[in-house]
Amino acid sequence: AMAGVVRAVGAADYLGQAAAGGEVLSQAQTRAARQQRHAQGAPEHRGAPDVRHTPNLSLEKRLAAQRIAQDLLERVSTLTDLGLGYLALERSTPTLSSGELQRLRLATQLGSQLFGVIYVLDEPSAGLHPADAQALFEALQRLKAAGNSVFVVEHDVQTMRRADWLVDVGPAAGERGGQVLYSGPPAGLAAVEASQTRAYLFAEQAPARRTPRQPRDWLRLEGITRNNLKNLDAAFPLGCFTAVTGVSGSGKSSLVSQALLELVGAHLGKVAGGEEAPQLDLEDDEPQSSGGRVSAGLEQIKRLVQVDQKPIGRTPRSNLATYTGLFDQVRKLFAATPAARERGFDAGQFSFNVAKGRCSACEGEGFVSVELLFMPSVFAPCPTCHGARYHPETLAVTWQGLNIAQVLQLSVEQALPVFAQQPGIRRALQVLRDIGLDYLRLGQPATELSGGEAQRIKLATELQRNARGATLYVLDEPTTGLHPRDVDRLLEQLDKLVEAGHSVVVVEHDMRLVAQADWVMDIGPGAGDQGGTLVACGTPAHVATQRNSRTAAFLAQALAGN
Known part of the structure; x- marks a missing residue:
């Protein structure tokens, strides 16, 4: 809407319009204004022509208005091209999504006219419709044409195909990844058999067509x-x-x-x-x-x-095993061992959230905070349990040769053969594997999980539940x-x-x-x-x-x- 308002002023034929009449400032008023400006430390511009002596829509005023309108139109057009034309000018930045905020920053850089800059964007196409992604690509091309370098972390196949240089990291996720499988023009990835991206980039795996279900x-x-x-x-x-x-x-x-x-x-x-209901600031609008x-x-x-x-949790005490309910069953297995019964240990003994079984020095955190003068605090492994979270008496109890801390260090893939004879635990692990999270450790803190991983963990938790309607x-x-x-x-x-x-x-x-x-x-x-x-x-x-x-x-x- 704003672009439509200023477009007429920025048009080339705007200067050809007739000047409108109206009152203008007298010489005395102009002199007083100039003296006031000079008293405030600004230059008088005594020898320059004063547009206040010209009528409304004079050529001088239209030239000034046209320059402002063209600059404004360029900035607004950039926002529109990036798919942000629907945002209100009064929209506060805290209410923007991460994708909207990233594109807003990109629009600012496009108007800066800088060159020789390296821009790094993390999944800029996230949350974008394919039609908006095309405009995003054109904006990135403008940055490159201006003499800049653009590095993009991306999953969108169309963006990969348009890149000048492609770096593929893998071959899998977590500890099975971290290798640069390929670095070069996109076409060269076709020869890298270890790449999981190759099949999608070159359409080797066409999606299977199926008949849509009928609604009940x-x-x-x-x-x-x-x-x-x-x-x-x-x-x-x-x-x-x-x-x-x-x-x-x-x-x-x-x-x-x-x-x-x-x-x-x-x-x-x-x-x-x-x-939980979000906490509102004073400037926030009332919830709709x-x-x-x-x-x-x-x-x-x-x-x-x-x-x-x-x-799935806001502290390191919440992890993959606790959220899915898997850890409750593991603790019961340890409590049922002869060594645990002999010591009188119940399932609570094997929880790092309960005082009786956890390390008293770090209170089951596995790390301690080291206070530094004039510097932020740092976290170091607990000197007593060395990150194990439990005290020695709890760690002395083993199940199939593993103590409770070692079980938490297992990945989902490693844990499957260990708990193959435990139906409840095996089912939870199989769902996590099927959904592509077999690289995560059972004790992986919730604070280390990405949004996509957290969502799939929630989905896996639902999938392993018995149907309740x-x-x-x-x-x-x-x-x-x-x-x-x-x-x-x-x-x-x-x-x-x-x-x-x-x-x-x-x-x-x-x-x-x-x-x-x-x-x-x-x-x-x-x-x-x-x-x-x-x-x-x-x-x-x-x-x-x-x-x-x-x-x-x-x-x-x-x-x-x-």
């Missing part, structure tokens, strides 16, 4: 009002895998992660997501609530689960930060949930995942005030043919295996 019922929402959604009606198929698409800022998250969760969660008698109602389908839903990328799972951009191979693993697990009789709704930009959905809902057609409506609904093949959808062309390419 519909969850209908009416009169949805939230952000740019105005009295919207929407229907979500139950017993299906549904993908909600649309350009960045079109209203996808407002519909799914806010309105759907709030309206359905209110009927199920719990707050959506079950998260979604308007609308659920008109049908609620009787088919018994549980509502939001699987987001928020951390039909559940609606909601995920907002679950593929953010995931390699295409991990996206395939995620899709397999989501399919298992649907096959078990549950419903899955995802907000997604990855067209490979959208192409595998049973139902697609495209929100748009644009962002902000130009969005907020249902542009197309149907199977992926149907939505790919809709001309008024900005998603259709990219979805058609994904369906064709490109």
